[in-house]
Amino acid sequence: MKPIIEFKDFSWKYKASKDLVLNSINLKIYQNEFIGIMGPTGAGKSTLCCCINGLIPLKTRGWIKGNVEVLGKNTRTAKMTELGQRIGLVFQDPETQFIMITVEDEIALGLETLGLDRAEIKNRIEWALKLVGLEGFEQKAPEELSGGQKQRVAIASIMAMRPEILILDEPTSDLDPIGKYEIVEILEKIRKEFDLTIILVSHRTEKIVQFCNRVILLDNGEIKFNGETSEFLKHEELLNKLGIYIPIHLSQNGISQNLKFSEQISTGKYVTAEQDPIIEISDLSFAYPNNTQALKDISLKIFNGEFIAIIGKNGSGKTTLIKHFNGLLRPQQGEIFINDNPVLQYSITQMAQIIGFCYQNPDHQLFKNTIREEIEFGLKNLKFPDDEIKNRYNEIIDLLDLRKFEEIYESTFYLSKGIRQRLALASVLVLKPEILIVDEPTTGQDYRMIQEFMKILQDLHEQKHTIIIITHDPRVIAQYSKTVIILDDGNLIQKLPTSEFLKNEELQKIAAYTLQ
Amino acid sequence: MRKLHPISKILMVFLLSIIALILPNMFDLLVLLVFDIILIILAKIPLFSKGFRKLIIFFLLANITIFISWCLFSVEEGEIIFFEKYIVLAEDKLIWHILITDQTVFIAFSITLRSIIMFFLMLFFFIGISDRDLIHGLRSIKIPFTICLIVNLTFRGLSMFQQEYSTVKEAMMTRGVEFEHVSIPQKIRNFISIFIVLIVLMFKKTEDMSASIEARGIPLRSKNRTIYHYFPFKKKDYMIFIGLFMLLIFSIYLRYTNGSFVLLFLRIFT
Structure with missing residues (x-):
């Protein structure tokens, strides 16, 4: 059987990166497979997806070695338009995938490009919205939708184009557990119905194990595991080393359909x-x-x-x-x-010292250029004396282990998302709420x-x-x-x-x- | 009104604004204002709702200020209808000369009328024509897809910007930043901080959106592209075009002859 995706000794480095993001990748993916891609943050999972879709190397600058062939086309020489229409890629952030100003227009955008007539576009919009459980949402604007609903629209707009390969890069991160399950269940259904090849990037082991028939584990741009899902969990040492979560019921009893977490009940006390x-x-x-x-x-x-x-x-x-x-x-x-005091009696400055608030996206909460400026920002707003600012700064930077990053990175802009989140927490905690x-x-x-x-x-x-x-x-x-x-x-x-x-x-x- | 082609609505706003600037006579402007009000009513714009109250009050105050200022600070030839007064603030030194003639009042009134007409037209443009109407309208008249996409992304960007702005502002407030009870320079500094964060966020989002468009294989130029929302021009759209262009030409004629449509009309029928 001929693979529909084949990486041949493929390596890639972004123009701005020092090290190879993908290193000597050899990989074959066959039609109708449901592939799970796992690995720690920065392992190269998203880059691998972009290489299949053709965004790399067609629309991204960098250093390349080897070849990727997808649907019989070499991605170095293929046309982005053709690859994009045949290989659907759903990104993690649903907000930036919403290009148009209503759900209906969003789904129609790709279908118009395919040259479909109005009746067919209408049918496909209805079909795609039914598929993701958003019937009746045609005229909704993105600001009227929750994060989960936007993610469903992103999937619908890709599915309506009926791609031959569907790649989903953490597509359910904003969904509740049932929403996540429903989406993956839908994917499994359409894979069978349309003979689709699906590649799912996820940090959630349960989902990968339950639905995928093959798992590819990446670390530092290299494939560390490529095999049957049933084999995957047997490599506990490797999974632990890479920080991959192994649910207790899975590691002990093999693959289970019943995902419960009651075995991990926290032992802290309930305040009465x-x-x-x-x-x-x-x-x-x-x-x-x-x-x-x-x-x-x-x-x-x-x-x-x-x-x-x-x-x-x-x-x-x-x-x-x-x-x-x-x-x-x-x-x-x-x-x-x-x-015991009405919340509206407190001023903004008083409230900042009582309740600290950490946002989901640290980018909304980091306003300054350096780690020190960021941590001191709130204290200066509240007019703390210089000595107190210095003491609190030293206390919090050690508590959250941020000092080494202050020495390495000149600007907070270059910090990874995890560290930015920790910095956002530090900047809130320094006010001692x-x-x-x-x-x-x-x-x-x-x-x-x-x-x-x-x-x-x-x-x-x-x-x-x-x-x-x-x-x-x-x-x-x-x-x-x-x-x-x-x-x-x-x-x-x-x-x-x-x-x-x-x-x-x-x-x-x-x-x-x-x-x- | 809702059945009109979006481009007809845009053209209507554009041409009526030009006509308002061209018409020389106050009575003609009054007729245009009545037409404007009919437009607002037909478009079902809730002018007297709570949401518009502040805007209307602000606009009325601004217009009263313009009217009074024109009367007090301009000197026009004509019959003195109110008074003429020399105000001497320093010894033997004339500082201010108030002279209100019939022409002063006519001109001030015309300026105010033009301002009100423009205000109503702007309301009609921003509320009576949705962003969606505009984009569908542009695509229906075969404006290049790239331009339509830019217009669409501008609207999308504005809505994203608005959402991000309120999130970042809230995040600053949770860190003790006051936006209300502070001096104006401090307020400006706070808003600059918000905008720096917003610019970084919008750069990131623009990059992601562009990757999303590329990843879906959406080319900027394509011969095969169809249009899902196609609005052909109807008879009433053509009639509006013709009517508005005739009105424009007639207004130019009135401007150069210093005539008035209303006076001409009254002369013919009385």
């Missing part, structure tokens, strides 16, 4: 209502200007020293709720008290980076900080949080200890936590 709440919310309701009712009559108490995971499906109101904690959103109905809120700390990060970041949060929690995270990651919920708050369609379902939540299948379904 014996003390005064640090945050108290009563009858909070909030609707956005487009009349979306984001929160409905929420009453809730959060106590000092809790480690809370706020969970729920995409669009359940999690981010809207936490933005009320520090006054970024004003309640339209109901009240919020921080340390009583409560730390972190929005989606694990999105798009590999297992090792997640572990490193969560370890920092765990240490802070042990130092009596109140930690609130929003996450879709079942591992993080089970391993680190002590309490969960479940939201569904703007309603507070329950606040309960994580250990109890992990035993309650009904609540897990509501929170889009389990697959059953």
Whole structure:
């Protein structure tokens, strides 16, 4: 059987990079395979995808050796237009893949390029939207969609073009667990129906193991493993070395369809209502200007020293709720008290010292050129004396192990995403807030980076900080949080200890936590 | 109004703006204003809604200021209708001469009317014509795809910029940056900080979007490309074109003859 993708001793280095990003790759992929690509951040996974699609070398400058042949064409000499139309590539960030201003136009854009008539375009738009579960979303603008919905649109717009090969580079990072599962299930269905070859890049071992029939493991631009999925998990030593997560139930019992995380219940204590709440919310309701009712009559108490995971499906109101904690959103109905005082009584500067807020994308939160300037930014805004600024800076840079990066990198711009996230955390923590809120700390990060970041949060929690995270990651919920708050369609379902939540299948379904 | 071709709507705004600048007579401008208001009503623009209240008040105040300023600071020949006064602020030194004639008031009123007409036309342009209408309209009249894509990406970029702006501003506020109760220089410094972050973010996003377009095999030039949303010009669009061009030519004639359509109309029918 002839491979449809073949790398022949292929090496690649970007113009600006010092080292080879892909080194002597020899790889054959056959029609109708479902390939999983794994590896730590910076291993070369995305670069490999761009080489298959032709973006490398056709549209990217760099040094090249060897050849890649895809669908019988050498990517050095093929036309980008042809490769792009036959090989669909879905990127990680759905925001930047949304080119047009409505969902319908977005899907139609590629179909118009194929020269299809209006009736066929209409049929394919309907088909693609049904495929990803977004029927009726034709006229929606990107700003009206959640991250997960945008990711579905990105997949729909590629699928509508009916590519022969579909490459997905972390396509479900913004989705809740059920959303992730649904997308991969859809991919499996269309692979069979359309005889499609699918290449899926993911950090999630469970998903790769469950759906892919072959796994390619990359590290430092080299293939470290290329074989059957059933063989993959037998290389525990290699996987541990590369920081690839091996779910306990998979490593012990082989491939399982039932993905549960109850075996990893965190051992911390659940804070009970014996003390005064640090945050108290009563009858909070909030609707956005487009009349979306984001929160409905929420009453809730959060106590000092809790480690809370706020969970729920995409669009359940999690981010809207936490933005009320520090006054970024004003309640339209109901009240919020921080340390027994109404939240709106606090000034911006006072609030910054009570509640620290870490955004999902550190790029939104880094304003200065150097690590020192960034960490000192908040302290200077709050007019701390110079001695105090110096002391706090030294304290936080050592706590988060950032000093070595300050010596290496002149500008924060050159830091990797993981380090930028750590710097964003440092710049918030330096203000010594009583409560730390972190929005989606694990999105798009590999297992090792997640572990490193969560370890920092765990240490802070042990130092009596109140930690609130929003996450879709079942591992993080089970391993680190002590309490969960479940939201569904703007309603507070329950606040309960994580250990109890992990035993309650009904609540897990509501929170889009389990697959059953 | 919604069934009109988007290009007809754009042309209407463009030509009516030119006509408003050309027409010399106040009464003609008043008729144009009435036509403008009909446009606003037909386009169902909620002029008196809460969202527009601040804008309308600001606009009215600005126009009153323009009217008064013109009356106080300009000197036009004509019959003195209000008063003439010399204000001496320093000894034997004339500082200010207020002279309000009938021509001063007519000109001030014409300027105000033009300003109101332009304001309504701008409202009609920004609210009555959606970004989507504009792009579909441009593509339907076979404007090159590259230009349509640039216009589309501009709208898309604006909406992304708006979202990123509010996120970055919020992120700064969580780090103790005040935007309200600070001095103007500090406020400017804070906004500069936001814009530096935004520029970096927008560069990254532009790069990613361009990779996304390339990756989907969307060429800028293609003979095979079809148009999904095709809006052909209809009879009423052609009628609007013809009507507006005739009006434009007639306005140019009135300008050079210093005539008035209303007065001409009254003379014929009375």
